[in-house]
Amino acid sequence: xxxxxxxxxxxxxxxxxxxxxxxxxxxxxxxxxxxxxxxxxxxxxxxxxxxxxxxxxxxxxxxxxxxxxxxxxxxxxxxxxxxxxxxxxxxxxxxxxxxxxxxxxxxxxxxxxxxxxxxxxxxxxxxx
Numbered sequence: 254x255x256x257x258x259x260x261x262x263x264x265x266x267x268x269x270x271x272x273x274x275x276x277x278x279x280x281x282x283x284x285x286x287x288x289x290x291x292x293x294x295x296x297x298x299x300x301x302x303x304x305x306x307x308x309x310x311x312x313x314x315x316x317x318x319x320x321x322x323x324x325x326x327x328x329x330x331x332x333x334x335x336x337x338x339x340x341x342x343x344x345x346x347x348x349x350x351x352x353x354x355x356x357x358x359x360x361x362x363x364x365x366x367x368x369x370x371x372x373x374x375x376x377x378x379x380x381x
């Protein structure tokens with residue numbers, strides 16, 4: 254399970270518990286006045302913990318988004334590099350050699366170029 258999702262679920266469960274404590278009715282007769290103070294202190298501590306967890310969740314989300322952006326940028330660069338290298342080596346306008354060799358490379362180029370374009374289109378459609 255994604256770490257961000259796990260953190261979100263933990264935070265949700267925790268907030269649900271805080272809401273239940275906050276909405277719980279105080280007993281009509283407290284055995285000691287200290288009980289109310291203890292409960293208030295506990296609620297305050299839980300609120301502080303919720304605030305800290307929310308901050309951690311926001312930080313984790315920012316880190317995840319930044320990592321995803323870096324990975325997509327690197328993937329795009331890799332696809333462009335592959336495309337350039339393949340074209341330099343197999344494009345019919347750049348091939349030298351015998352007639353047979355040029356024909357073979359042109360055939361390889363036409364078959365694989367379509368596949369490279371398909372991969373590039375699939376990548377582009379996921380990044381926009």
